Amino acid sequence: MMGPVLAACLLIILSTAWVSQANGATCKKDGGVCTCNDQTKNVDCSSKGLTAIPINIPADTDRLDLQSNKLSSLPRTAFHGLNKLTYLNLQWNKLQTLPAGVFDELKNLETLRIQQNQLKSLPSGIFDKLTKLTDLRLSSNKLQSLPEGVFDKLTKLTRLDLDYNQLKSLPSGVFDKLTELKDLSLQNNQLQRVPDGAFDYLSNIKTLWLDPNPWDCSCRDILYLSNWIREKKGTVSNIEAAECDGGTKAVLEITEEEAAEDCVYPNTTTAIPTTIITTLASSNDDDIPELPVPQENFQKFLGYQEPDHLPTQPQCLMSISGYLGLMMFFVLISAAILYVIHFLKKA
Structure with missing residues (x-):
């Protein structure tokens, strides 16, 4: 009678061992790739060559480091439960x-570092749930524009890095809600101007990096920035370094006579070229020539964008040790079943 009992015990032990391994597959101590510190609640998965978020990150994790990996996409549920x-x-x-929504459950997040990636755009509302965020770093990406109101919910933000991107313009009022902001970095973009009143609500700003950018000092739009720099000179660091395109003159030195032109800066996403508007206004419908427009250009012209969160790799990809454990589990359980059958036949 000891045979079936022994087999049953073996099954229970194997099942418990495999479940334990799967639940802790995140950490090295259980065969995973990351290092976990139970006292500090830190999980370090940096520099592991990861292409997906490891499974079963402990729900009480306070700090999660995924830097220097090969993550090219994230599922929407990447950080659910954390x-x-x-x-x-x-x-x-x-x-x-x-x-969209990838950060929605991180309502206690204070620091978010996404610099040194290849982001070309941000979904609207991507940071709306991060109401406790104080430090947001988006530098060294490929951002060409920002959604309207993208930072409106980040009322506790004290540092915002947007440097080394490809920003050509800023939405009106983009910084209006950031009244606690102390450090703002905009250098090394393609900005020619900022909207009137862009910095008026930054009552706690201490450091603002503006240069290099190709500031257009021939247009009246530069006068807001010039006057603001002149007013804040000596109280906000680094702003005096801003120079006109070509480095011919400091922005703060520009006068109304020099910035005489009423320049028009079209919206870089959906603006209709002024030449088209003029033609349409001065022509009858029958006189408008039909121009072939490639489908992809037409979609860009209308502001159409492909969905930015198509289904990606499953979140719960096991480590190699997890797969080996699963295979071993099934091999052993099969052997145990065959043993039970063989014993019963003999009995």
Whole structure:
């Protein structure tokens, strides 16, 4: 009678061992790739060559470091269940897009580092749930524009890095809600101007990096920035370094006579070229020539964008040790079943 009992015990032991391994597959101590510190609640998955978020990150994790991996995309549920996180580091990966809602459960997050990726755009509302965020770093990406109101919910933000991107313009009022902001970095973009009143609500600003950017000092639009720099000179660091395109003159030295032109800066996403508007206004419908427009250009003209969060790799990809454990489990359980059958036949 000891045979069936022994087999049953073996099954229970194997099942418990495999479940334990799967639940802890995140950490090295259980065969995973990351290092976990139970005392500090830190999980370090940096520089592991990861192409997906490891499975079963402990729900009470406070700091999660995923920097210097090969993450090119994230599922929308990548950080679900991690509402204790205060620090998330995704820098030095290959992220090209962020799915809408990917950060929605991180309501206690204070620091978010996404610099050194390949982001070309941000979904509207991507940061809306991060109301406790104080430090947001988006530098060294490929951002060409920002959604309207993208930072409106970040009322506790004290640092915002947008440097080394490809920003050509800023939405009106983009910084209006950031009254606690102390450090703002805009250098090394393609900005020619900022909207009137762009910095008026930054009552706590201490440092603002503006240069290099190709500031257009021939247009009247530069006068707001010039006057603001002149007014804040000596109280806000680094602003005096801003120079006109070509480095011919400092922005703060520009006069109304020099900035005489009423320049028009079209919206870089959906603006209709002024030449088209003039032609349409002065022509009858029958006189308008039919111009062939490639489909992709027409979609861009209308502001159409492909969905930025198509289904990606499953979140719960096991480590190699997890797969081996699963295979071993099934081999052993099959052997145990065959043993039970063989014993019963003999009995």
